[in-house]
Amino acid sequence: MKTLTLFLLMTATLTASAQSHSDEHPWTDYLYDVMTADDAESDAWEQTYDLLCELEQQPLDINRATREQLEQLPFLSQQQIEDISEYLYRYGPMKSTAELMMIRSLDYAQRRLLTYFIYIDEEKAGEDRQRQFRLSDIAKYGKSELTATVRVPLYRRKGDDDGYLGAPNRHWLRYQLTCGQQLKAGILGAQDAGEPFFAGRNRLGYDHYALYLQLRDIGRIETLVAGHYRASMGMGLVMNSDFSLGKVALLQNLGRTAHSLRAHSSRSTNYLQGAGATIKLGKGIKATALVSYRAIDATLNDDGSAATLLTTGYHRTTAEMEKKHNTRALKTGGSIAWRHNGLNIGLNALYTRLSRPLRPNTATLYRRHYPQGTDFLNASIGYGYTCHRLTASGETATDKHGHLATINTLSLQLADTWSLTALQRFYSYAYQAPDAQSYADGGRVQNESGLYIGTTWQPTPRLRLAYYIDYAYFAWARYLVSQSSYSLDQLLQTTLQHRRWTFSGRYRLKMRQRDNEDKTALDNRWEHRARLTADYQGDSGLSCRTQIDGTYNAYGERQWGAMASQSLRYERQWLRLQGGIGYFHTDGYDSRLYLYESSPLYTYGIAQFYGEGLRYWLMARTAIGRHWTLTLKAGVTNYFDRSHTGTGLQQTNGSSQADIDLQLRLKF
Secondary structure, three states, X not given: OHHHHHHHHHHHHHHHOOOOOOOOOOOHHHHHHOOOHHHHOOHHHHHHHHHHHHHHHOOEEOOOOOHHHHOOOOOOOHHHHXXXXXXXXXXXXXXXXXXXXXXXXXXXXXXXXXXXXXXXXXXXXXXXXXXXXXXXXXXXXXXXXXXXXXXXXXXXXXXXXXXXXOOOXXXXXXXXXXXXXXXXXEEEEEEOOOOOXXXXXXXXXXXXXXXXXXXXXXXXXXXXXXXXXXXXXXXXXXXXXXXXXXXXXXXXXXXXXXXXXXXXXXXXXXXXXXXXXXXEEEOOEEEEEEEEEEEEEEEEOOOOOEEEEEOOOOOOOHHHHHOXXXXXXEXXXXXXXXXXXXXXXXXXXXXXXXXXXXXXXXXXXXXXXXXXXXXXXXXXXXEEEEOOOEEEEEEEEEEOOOOEXXXXXXXXEEEOOEEEEEEEEEEOOOOOOOOOOOOOOOOOOOOEEEEEEEEEEEEEOOEEEEEEXXXXXXXXXXXXXOOOEEXXXXXXXXXXXXXXXXXXXXXXXXXXXXXXXXXXXXXXXXXXXXXXXXXXXXXXXXXXXXXXXXXXXXXXXXXXXXXXXXXXXXXXXXXXXXXXXXXXXXXXXXXXXXXXXXXXXXXXXXXXXXXXXXXXXXXXXXXXXXXXXXXXXXXXXEEOOOOEEOOHHHOEEOOEEEEEEEEEEEEO
C-alpha cells in the first residue's frame, strides 16, 4: 500500500505539468482477445508484441501504402490486403478511416485495430506512392527517439543475496532514427535482473546489444537490412523468426506467404546477425538473400558437443554465464518469389552450420529425432492463389535427409457475413529444421499431422461468432507421452457491440493425452476454459473492462480456478491513467490463469497466477513539454496462501511482490 501511495503522489506531481497526451493506443486489447493460454506461454507472442509496438510508432499512410507495406501488418489476411488495394484503385484515396467500413472482409474489431497503424494525409493523397529516398531527407524528415526503461523490484530474491552476479534491477536503453517508412536505424542495450553490468564478461556494459539498419523502397531494393534482423520465408517451414499469431487470429490471417526481412530492435534473443536484401528483379518477381553469423548459447556435453541450444538469454549466475556465446552459427539462404494476378509461387532455402555438433540426449525417447549434427539444409516450395472469395496457399519442405513437412490452407468467403477456413499440416517426426516456426499444436514443426477447421459468421453488423476445431496426431513420443497420441481443441467465441459497449464470451475445450502414472497407457486430460468480458468506451476519455475467467481440469485431482478482474483507462490531452485489480483463486498450477495489464511501451504485460491472491496495478503516462514522455507504473501481487513466492534463486520471503517501472522517452 505504501508503494501505491507513493506512486499516486508522483503521478499527481507529473500530471500537473503535462501538456499533451501520448500517441499510443489500446490496440493491445485486441491482441489479448485473440490470445489463448498456449499463446500466453509462447515466446513468439512477445516478438509479435514488439513488432506491433514498432508499427504503431511508424503508421502507414493508407493511401500511399504499397502491397508490401500492408503485408507488414500481421493481422491482415491476403484477401484483406487485396480488397484494400482494389478499393484504393477503384475509388481513389480515402478521405477518412470511416471508409474502411466499405471493405466487407474487415470486421469491426479489425477496422478498429487497423486505425491504430494507419493515417490519412489528404495533402499527399494524390501523390505517387513511390518516392526516391535521398540522404538529405534524413536531416529534413528524420525523427529520433531515445527510450530508457528500468524495473525496480521492492523485494529481495534469494539469488540477489547469494547466486546472481548482478543487481536486481532490469533495465534497457534504445536509440532509434527513422525517416518515414524508408529508413530505420538504431542501437539497443538490455540487461535482465541479476546480470552483471560493466563487470565480468559484461565489461562493455549491457549483457545484450543490438545494432540495426533497415532501408526500404530504394530503387529496385525493396528491403535492405544489416546488423541484427529477422527473416521469414513462405509459411515458416524453413525459417520464421518474425511474428506468429494463434488459433483465434488464424481465422482471419490465413493465406499469407511472407518473404520478409525486418530490422531486429527488441530484447528478444531470436534474431539473425549479418545482412540481407530483397531485390525486385522484374514485374512480379523478387529475390531475397541473407547471411548471418552470430554467437549463441548452448548447454554442452562432456565431449564438448552441444546438448541443447538455449534461447532464454539469461546470464545471471556463473553457470549461465559459462554458456554465453560458447557456440557459433552460420546461416545463409534466400528465396525467389513470383506473383501475377493473384497467383504466387516461391522457392526457399536455408543452410545452417554450427561450430559444435548438436547432440541431444537421444536416450530419452521423445528426443530421439531432435535436430542432430553440424550441418542442416532445408528447402521448400510455396504456392498460393487469391481471387474474389477464395484464398488457397501452402508450402512443402524437405530437409537434407528427404524428410517432408507440408502445410496447406484454404479460406472461402461463402458470403459477405460468413467465411470458412481449413488448414492441413503434416510434419514428419524425423523432419529437422532448427529455424522453422509455423502453425503447430505441439509447438514444433516436427512430429505432427492434423486438420484445423474454423468459421466466422456475422449475422448482423454488431454480432460476430467464431468457432474452430483442431485435431492433431503425434506419431512419435513427446514430452510426458511415451507413445503415439493425439489432441483435440475446440473454441467458440462471440462478440456483440451495443452502442459504447462490447460484450464477448469464449469457451474452450481441449484434450491432451498423457502417460498414466504407471506409463502403461494414455490418459485423456480434458481442460475447460471460459471467459466473459464487458468493455465500455466513453467519449469523455474514460474506458473500462470487466472480465471473469474460469478453468476446470477434469483429470487427476480435478483442479478448478477462477479470476475476476477490472481495469480502467482515463485519457485526456495532458494525462493518461490506467489501473486494474484482479482476484484469483485456483487449486494449483495446472489451473493457472493469465491476465493482461498495460505496461510501458515495448514492455510485454502478460502474467500467470495460481493459488489465491490479489493483483493490482496503476500506471500514469504524461508528456513533459513537446519532446519528453514519462511513464510510471507500480504493480503489487499479494498471495493469501503462501509465506514465500518462487523457487530456487527466484524465491522471495514474504507473501507479496511489488515492482516499479519507470520509462523516459525523448523524441526529437
